[in-house]
Amino acid sequence: MTTKTLQNISADSIAYRNGRFSGFIRPLSYVVDLSLIILAASYFFKESFDLLTYSIFIGICWVIVSMQLDFYRIRRNTKFTTLLSRLAKQSVFFAFVVFAFFGYYYELNRESTFIFNYIGATITGVSFVKISLFFILKNYRSALGGNYRNVVILGKNKDTQQLLDFFKTHTDLGYRSKKLIDVTASSFSLPAFKEWVIQEKIDEIFCSVTELNNEQLIALTDFADNNLRTLKFIPNTATVLSKHLQYDYYGLTPVLSLREIPLDDIAHKFAKRTFDILFSLLVITCVMSWLTPLIAIIIKMESKGPVFFKQSRNGLDYKEFTCFKFRSMVPNTTAHLHQVKRGDLRITKIGRFLRKTSVDELPQFFNVLLGDMSVVGPRPHMVSHTHMYAERIDKFMVRHFVKPGITGLAQVSGYRGEVETEEDIKGRVRNDIYYIENWNIALDLKIIFKTIGNVFQGEEKAY
Template identity: 35%
Template sequence: MKKSYFVIPLSFIFHIITINVILYLLTPETYRSGFSIIYYNLTWLIVTYAIDFYPTARREGFTTNVRNFFMLFLIYGLVFFTSFTFLSDHRYKPAYLTLVYLLICLMLTLFRLLFYWARNLYRTKGLSKEVRAVVIGRDKNLKKLRRIFDTGNYGYKYMGYFDNTKSDSPTYLGKIQDSYAYIFENNVEEVYCMASRLSKGEIQELMRIADNSLKKIKIVPDNKELFSRAMSIELYGEVPVLNLRASPLELEYANVVKRVFDIIFSSLVILFVLSWLTPLVWVLMKLDSKGPLFFKQSRHGVNRNTFDCYKFRSMTKSDTSDTKMASKNDMRITKLGRILRKTSIDELPQFINVLKGEMSVVGPRPHMQLHTEQFEKSVDKYLVRHFLKPGITGLAQIKGYRGEILEQSDIVNRVRYDIFYMEKWSIQLDISIIYYTVANAIRGEERAY
């Protein structure tokens, strides 16, 4: 919304009103202090400004801004709960305050969703002023760029393209030299240049024209077919560097959020589940078979570093425990072990690994050292999964690729899902994976043996 100067102020005002109304209705004691009112409103302004929560880019959407949402809710949540701890005389129950804050987050999220829906509808109906755009040069990125322009969600009017290779396409406007006059005659506002099809001189000439005529020029780099869905361009001083394997977890705040989540979740499991389950399993195991309570195995983790992975022992002692995966009707598995493996209870001691920082609740499953050495030679991109901490569960596991590797496609698809998880990580994705992991364990899985 190029000329919508009031969008950000109105959004800010609506957010402030929402916060104040909810707090006034649900925590009225808050409004007995003028300092508290200033505190809530001023901190909202500071936090949103610090993380650039109100974007103005035409390409911004709800999904592109989701990270900022979680960053905002995390930081402002600390502000919110701190106020009741140190600034308020009235003591509300933590559970009640949590519900109040969740209501604030829900209302702000709903408003944001409604805002982007209304904006996209406004644009697709042709009610907003469209930005007239042309493309200079034709390569494989032209079709992708056209699809974006034609959606109508971004408010662009695609005029056509110029290229020195003639074409019968109705959107072909002429040779590159013809574009200079066309840009002025048709009031073109943005010019997209395919670097792969233009010479240095042609790009410099287009830059000169744009800089002297209030036209925006944008360069689409020569991708050499190397770009991926996870790429990003980073600036090292004035040098642009293409990162082909970018991940949300490369951001410091994302690592902090994931680690805090891991610590809280693993602590709760250890305190409320393992504390009573461990002695119970120990008693049953003593009645079932000889051997230790825990099975400890060296596995590869983040950056291919090794660590000792803990499990409840589910097999009898054997020489193949570090080389052979469990298979269907495996004679090594004990009677109790079959129950533990079927319900995934045998994996629960790995929450100790999570608390120690060696694993995460969600991530690629760690493999035996021997299998890592085997798969890194036979499976393309296998080692990419080692950029992350291994997890107790993962995206591949809930998609059916857990347990024994029966065919090459099993490990290939497992790696594919692990890489997708790395590239698309979010806290919602982690929670979703945990939910389906628990649901699958309750229902029972065919490959849980």
């Protein structure tokens, strides 16, 4: 993979990700639904009612319940009956939450029927908006051709033909099938196919596992990972599917997903972003507000140069951003090219302490606040090193499916600091991919506490 190819990947991946998530549909759904809930409350509950407290309470409960029930996880191939089922479940929990609020905060001096009226009106409004959006998007895809994904189908058999026919007859799903490719034909070349996928801006590859050998499947999997494409498998329908596999049905065709990323869900993104903002504000206000002036004075007393060190690094979707740190080295022209090594003469005395305690990373909480980074995630590398590792290390690009972090699972698992051997970077990538595929708030908290513990205990590779 050349540097020019990597630059092309950056532009393609941004377009792919933007197209995949349909812009503001899910965030707008949250805003509209919560607005309806609060407006209805202001109409039905007028007598000495604390609307602000209720809005905060119901908003938090609504978001948490909707995340647990996948209320907003409506995909283009989701059935209408599934939508109705989720509406019913969300409605039941909403009713319980409303009664819980009034049971705790208020003694009702009149009939409670007005609460039932409020719940009924709210659920009717939310259901109307959600069902309307469901059918509007279907008509938008089929009639106007918007909100689409470019797909290609690899393999020529009964299952793949059935899937192709399904895409053609269900234009409301928004899948544009570019080709159905016979991989057994003498003209088929996997390297040429990869170039074609990039050139044609293919979003998803549907692959029949019965048509390709193991080497081709592995090569295709690596290609999808390294180029931020979605790969889905069409299994042999003559065999029984494992109950543990993640699969969806497109018509009668079962399709396996290669990788499910929790942070692809807008609700999970919202939860992580909220945590990032609150945590970074806490650190900036309670720690950096008084510590930064002290560190700045000491840095200036020891050596000339700026207090903060700025460096370009690759983040979400391979986009470059400016990463902030306290300066721990004397100003030099090789800081952006060569990684710090044990006993590096460029490191100042205060810099050695800052790096040993990881205090030099504190300014990155401003990166978190700006939205370039997260508190927890794969550590970003220098741009020159990212290019190098992307060419040498398989699946390295998968790390760019999420925002980079100040700390990460790899760092608390012994893979922080200098990359001394190729196994170091491979171990880092393995841990990062595990984190991406298994993210949850509890895992973030575990990594944060372990990071704090390592700061006080000291680490061998912290230099």
